[in-house]
Amino acid sequence: MTLIVGPWDFLQKNKMDGRGDMGLFGEHFDPCLVGRIKEDGYESRSGSDNIEGASGEDQDVGDDQRPRKKYNRHTANQIQELESFFKECPHPDEKQRSELSRRLGLESKQIKFWFQNRRTQMKTQLERHENVILRQDNDKLRLENELLKQNMSDPICNNCGGPVVPGPVSDEQQQLRIENARLTDELGRVCALANKFLGRPLTSSANPIPPFSTNSKLDLAVGINGYGNLGHTDNMLPMGLDNNRGIMMPLMKPIGNAVGKEVPHDRSIFVDLALAAMDELIKMAQIESPIWIKSLDGGKEVLNHEEYTRTFPRIGMKPSNFVTEATRVSGVVLVNISALVETLMDVNGWVEMFPSLIARAATTDIISSGMGGTKSGALQMIHAEFQLISPFVPVRQVKFLRLCKQLTEGVWAVVDVSIDANQENLNAQAPVTCKRLPSGCIIQDMNNGCSKVTWVEHSEYDESAVHQLYRPILSSGRGFGAQRWLAALQRYYEGMAMIMSPSILGEDQTVINLGGKKSMLKLARRMVDNFCSGVCASSLHNWGNLVAGNVSEDVRILTRKSINEPGEPDGIVLSAATSVWLPVSRQRLFDFLRDEQSRSHWDILSNGGMLQEIIQIPKGQGQCNRVSLLRSTAVDADAGENNMLILQETRNDVSGSQVVYAPVDIQSMSVVTSGGDSTYVALLPSGFVILPDNSFSNGEPSNSDGNPVKRDSDSNNGGGSFFTVGFQILASNLPSAKLTVESVETIHNLISCTMQRIRTAFN
Numbered sequence: 001m002t003l004i005v006g007p008w009d010f011l012q013k014n015k016m017d018g019r020g021d022m023g024l025f026g027e028h029f030d031p032c033l034v035g036r037i038k039e040d041g042y043e044s045r046s047g048s049d050n051i052e053g054a055s056g057e058d059q060d061v062g063d064d065q066r067p068r069k070k071y072n073r074h075t076a077n078q079i080q081e082l083e084s085f086f087k088e089c090p091h092p093d094e095k096q097r098s099e100l101s102r103r104l105g106l107e108s109k110q111i112k113f114w115f116q117n118r119r120t121q122m123k124t125q126l127e128r129h130e131n132v133i134l135r136q137d138n139d140k141l142r143l144e145n146e147l148l149k150q151n152m153s154d155p156i157c158n159n160c161g162g163p164v165v166p167g168p169v170s171d172e173q174q175q176l177r178i179e180n181a182r183l184t185d186e187l188g189r190v191c192a193l194a195n196k197f198l199g200r201p202l203t204s205s206a207n208p209i210p211p212f213s214t215n216s217k218l219d220l221a222v223g224i225n226g227y228g229n230l231g232h233t234d235n236m237l238p239m240g241l242d243n244n245r246g247i248m249m250p251l252m253k254p255i256g257n258a259v260g261k262e263v264p265h266d267r268s269i270f271v272d273l274a275l276a277a278m279d280e281l282i283k284m285a286q287i288e289s290p291i292w293i294k295s296l297d298g299g300k301e302v303l304n305h306e307e308y309t310r311t312f313p314r315i316g317m318k319p320s321n322f323v324t325e326a327t328r329v330s331g332v333v334l335v336n337i338s339a340l341v342e343t344l345m346d347v348n349g350w351v352e353m354f355p356s357l358i359a360r361a362a363t364t365d366i367i368s369s370g371m372g373g374t375k376s377g378a379l380q381m382i383h384a385e386f387q388l389i390s391p392f393v394p395v396r397q398v399k400f401l402r403l404c405k406q407l408t409e410g411v412w413a414v415v416d417v418s419i420d421a422n423q424e425n426l427n428a429q430a431p432v433t434c435k436r437l438p439s440g441c442i443i444q445d446m447n448n449g450c451s452k453v454t455w456v457e458h459s460e461y462d463e464s465a466v467h468q469l470y471r472p473i474l475s476s477g478r479g480f481g482a483q484r485w486l487a488a489l490q491r492y493y494e495g496m497a498m499i500m501s502p503s504i505l506g507e508d509q510t511v512i513n514l515g516g517k518k519s520m521l522k523l524a525r526r527m528v529d530n531f532c533s534g535v536c537a538s539s540l541h542n543w544g545n546l547v548a549g550n551v552s553e554d555v556r557i558l559t560r561k562s563i564n565e566p567g568e569p570d571g572i573v574l575s576a577a578t579s580v581w582l583p584v585s586r587q588r589l590f591d592f593l594r595d596e597q598s599r600s601h602w603d604i605l606s607n608g609g610m611l612q613e614i615i616q617i618p619k620g621q622g623q624c625n626r627v628s629l630l631r632s633t634a635v636d637a638d639a640g641e642n643n644m645l646i647l648q649e650t651r652n653d654v655s656g657s658q659v660v661y662a663p664v665d666i667q668s669m670s671v672v673t674s675g676g677d678s679t680y681v682a683l684l685p686s687g688f689v690i691l692p693d694n695s696f697s698n699g700e701p702s703n704s705d706g707n708p709v710k711r712d713s714d715s716n717n718g719g720g721s722f723f724t725v726g727f728q729i730l731a732s733n734l735p736s737a738k739l740t741v742e743s744v745e746t747i748h749n750l751i752s753c754t755m756q757r758i759r760t761a762f763n
Helices: 007-016 032-040 076-088 094-104 108-153 171-194 267-285 305-311 337-344 347-353 468-475 482-499 514-536 586-594 596-601 666-673 741-761
Strands: 049-052 070-073 292-294 301-303 322-333 358-368 379-386 396-408 411-418 434-436 439-445 451-462 544-546 556-562 571-582 611-618 626-632 644-653 656-665 686-693 720-732
Touching: 076 094, 076 108, 094 108, 108 171, 108 267, 267 358, 267 379, 267 396, 267 411, 267 439, 267 451, 301 322, 322 468, 322 482, 337 347, 337 411, 337 439, 337 451, 347 358, 347 482, 358 514, 396 434, 451 482, 468 571, 468 686, 468 720, 482 514, 482 611, 482 644, 514 571, 514 611, 514 626, 514 644, 514 656, 514 666, 514 686, 514 720, 556 741, 571 741, 586 596, 586 644, 586 656, 586 686, 586 720, 586 741, 596 611, 596 741, 644 666, 656 666, 720 741
Parallel strands: none
Antiparallel strands: 049 070, 292 301, 322 451, 358 379, 379 396, 396 411, 411 434, 411 439, 434 451, 439 451, 544 556, 556 571, 571 720, 611 626, 626 644, 644 656, 656 686, 686 720
């Protein structure tokens, strides 16, 4: 007699495997399936195991003396052959089963029941998939029902914003009640379908976003992922939508401060996309996540693409010329969690936190403003331009969703995910060159005024648009990676703390009060923004590309006209920028450029004199991060005196270094330092950006001409540097004037001579 292994044995095995209380079959298992299994007279343990039962004589033997079951596991080759045939024909006839039996050396019944079990597994997986979707639809309907109830019980006047005086039931209220009843009835039907194991497939459940498990959890226990003191493992969080602690996101129309016109789209698709992105971010932020592995040198973490693809199956194909970059980093930021969350969800504050990283950004739509007066559940649509300060890296134009959610007490998450053009029902006017995969940060309150931030950056971009020299920087994550975002965030809040420090004394003991510091920092911020715009050609200014036959191919020259714009000189402005690789360590090159004593070695406009720092405003830890006001010791022979000062900002952290400066007149700066308005101070900035290059595993780097660059002894400690230089000059003070060859040659010679002087200084 053949021993039959019933479905409850299979269910018990799934429980032991950790598949939940319902296993693969769920709570409401169809008993008809048992009858069909018994009629076949044989059942395998799984799709790849067989059991030889006891003989008829052994059935009278007691349980203690009964021989143990013998398992015959299929070989890997047999399973592979069966799987291949199953994909083509899941219901083989007797002839096909006989052929498989002969070819694989298995009995015909083994073949028959392997296919039967395999079909059962596929069916249960499909039902589990539909159950997850039905639970999500259930929660959405419940949420809409609650919103309708709230609107009916506490109506607000659209004109004055006050409560509506009770009166006769209007036609609109009557329609809402009818709609409410319809949704209630539909919710009941959805619940009934979700509780049935063998329900018909629902075409309305088709969802382009892969659903995430409602049992996914983020382990926040102490000592497991380093998030700090959050108590015991009871703080583990259920993700997705559940009945008690799921995220509630009221769908709203765009409010008055949303930039741009309302985009015609199905908002439920955006909610699904944002929730799936939040689930992915949380899983990627877990310290022990197998998605991240250590690099070969044991240093930074790198993405395990195989594990990532298995955990988050991709929908659609990645373009052939697109590559992936992914990084993760953690650190402490000097700000409380509520202030950080508020700033991240305010697009203007977000741009302010990341100078040199974000060129421009605007909120195009607000889908949800949050729940209970907090930002939890807030969902926005944002359009932003990300930049790496080099003419060799194009600006990244990205439109994405941003979702904020409170995971538990003292732990928040903010996630971004790109929106495709077809998701907006819009025709893309330009090809997409960058896609922001789920990226963002997990923020934990440290209860001391600081926050621990785990930042994840993940994107795909068109590598063919990037210059060969800078491709290693982007692929390694040093261009737009998490380390750069976190370093900018830490530096910003360190600077905010410095601003509130006691008043600064100038060289002549003049007190620079808080108003003067803020005005001077605002002017420096505009200077840096204008410099980055001139190097990267962002849309902050309306730059036009200038092609000239006498200009080197590795130098990009841009031009724009300025007419009656505050803070801009009237006329035609030229900007020139280039990037090279230098065999000099980043720190040594930065110290050389920011040293007032060595300024005359490279600054053509210094007239051979040294510079003296008369005002200094710290913007972070150390002496390298600061805004300074410099005065030249050289005297103009024609004027008899020098009435110009130099405003300069220097920045140095693990992600790179930056020196930006611009000449300003003394009268304007006296107004600024006393707390006056800096909006009308005209600036034409110039400067340098240095990125470290600590990796030479792929050979010597190449310059813009494609020739390899040789290292000297200085680069042995700290590697070389990717060096960008940019200048802006006023070619003519008449906007209607035409550019001359002399103006183009002037700025080209300026950048060439400066580069040559720097090279000469380092031999």
